[in-house]
Amino acid sequence: MAHIYDYAIIGSGLTGLSIAAALSRETKNIALIEGADVPFGVNKKVNFPTGPMNNGLRFVPDSVLSEKALRFLENLLNTKVVDTVSEEAPITYESGGFKTFLGFGDTPPAFYEELAYFTSSKRLDLAMEPYEWTQALFEKFQGEFMQRSYVTKFHQEGEKVTHVTINGSKTLHAHNFIFAGTVKDLAILLPDDAISIRARSKLSKNTYWTALCLDICHAKPVTDSTAMHILNGTTQDEIGPCAGRFLPAVETENGPLQTSQWMTFIEQEVTEDSEVVGMALKKIKRQIKRAYPEALDNLKLERIFVAPIIAGNGDIKLSANMTIPELENLWIASSTVNEQKNLVGSLLQAEMIIASLGFKVEASEEAPGAEATI
Template sequence: MSQHIFDYAIVGSGLSGLACAVRLSQETKNVVLLDGLDQAGGVNRPISFPTGTINNGLRFVPDTELNRQALLFLEDLLGLKVVAGAEHRPPVSFEEGRLKEFVGFGENPPEFYDQMKPFMNPDHLKLNLEPALWTSLLLEKFQGQFMPRSYVTRFQVENNEVQHLTINGAKTIRAANVIYAGPVKSLSVLMSQDSLSARARQKLAKNVYWTALCLDLCHDKTVTDSEAVHILNGTTQDEIGPCAGRFMPPTETEQGPRQTSQWVTFLDEEVTEDSELVGAALKKIKRQIKRAYPEALEGLVRERIMVSPMVGGDGELKLKGNQTMPEAHNLWIASSALAPERGVTGALLQAHLVLAALGFSTRQHHPSEVLEASF
């Protein structure tokens, strides 16, 4: 009996993979979405916190033309109004004993400057629907087959084409087209020595990849009414660098007012396993919060740490103009690291680029079909 051949196999069910899956399943149901985890969504999933549902780590969408395009694409997929408007709110830092408008890093930018750059934008988009819910809503729209706990271990490439995918080291799946939406670095493992050029493999190895170290705090009081992004670093230069954070509006609970703050810094992916360095980075975040708000860490209700590997990097990978690998004409790369914007919108932009290369424009909803959404 011949093996079933999918029209599309999508590897990775994060935001980029889900966006591709939803749009493609509008054209054909013969689509399979694969993920090594037991649920879809990747890092963008809702988290229950004492103040309610929050994003899985700090999320911030600067008001740029590319980000607006990305969210229009998302609105089209969901049929929901995601963007509520724009707001001008410059970031702040703590200097000379007080909070003041952040003016930049001067002559000492951090190595992960590109990862911090979005938080430095004074203009951001206000959202009706937070990123925590995007992936679950997209999964509801997906009309193909979702296969969790399906870890892709190899792309079998022959005659410049992915012939099949090996799942969990044993099972195989065949597809006419493969869309890869996982970490770029993993391509050097997924593709054999024969199917990936030495030059491409060398570039993947040399790329710098950044891991996001996130700290979510629930304070037992209202710390501040400022909703500006805080970029904090202290007065001395060190190997850890600055952090970015934001206080959410206070929430009234049965126990009294509670306020959530979310913080992030970035570590070189190669040192993420160094527990001492991770611990030092977390301590520095807390130290900078306490420096700006001396009582903020007293009586914490909850503290949550989240590590998100390879959220960003150089993204240096030679692709054809249609976003396929030169070594495999049916392997399309939808990894967010290749997008011109960082974060959640980068994932959407790369998905949109791949879909356009495949010949699928987004369906435009009539204004009456786009519904208001709330978090």
């Protein structure tokens, strides 16, 4: 008889790992299913000439919801994640000098909501970096990790998912399924009767945004500024602005070096178009050079990568408890369905799923209450 897991979690990025670590307080009968060779998703460690760092630009704006999200993470890890709150307005480069960034006026980019996340004048400085979050979360996971495992179909009986097909042939059964993958994939994965043809079409054709990232190791320190830079140039184009900032300079055996990390967004459907990607990268470099004329001289290293479908919710309709209405045991944990963006949205979506499952994460044991505490 086939083994039946209590929970099958699809996707081991920040959201999936947060849910996996939380549920591991309750049971070890969990399958964590990941298509890649390793967990962590986009929040993995990168080794650079200046030392280990995040896989691209990371930022947490200071807000009530950000504090809620990181409090959930601190309770889950039982360790301090937030160090201090800093106030430093984002800057831009105009008319030969740096100025406080005040917004895009009447011409916001198509990906305004994604970029606006980086424009807060107050930020949470971290005692623990996002790549360290995912490592610590994976260490707390107690179930079975299934790498190089792609879910290719959900199967239902009545109003419940009974099992999934993995890699086109293997079958995995569970009482509860939590999908923390790319929401667009649900158009293919969901059973025929789970959503309408119109909803499936929306999932396929909705606008999704991919983050295009550029990490640069400069041959010498460029600036002492730690402010977020929003750079766009003087002419409007289809590519739009970029966000980025410089990390503190580091003394190495080859002298002082400095890293900067930059990000812009392109539509998912043109992610494979080398011409579009090339134009976007050239614009990022052009704006850096415009603001810092010598910054790109004799670069030690540059690293280009994409984070596919970092935004776009597919207009999918979910129940109040984040399940597919026709499938009562399939929870959608994809971070892009959360109203909040980026790291904050990922953590809040994980917390919402845990609450929907009837649990609440606390840092220490508390007296039993209305909710189960894990």
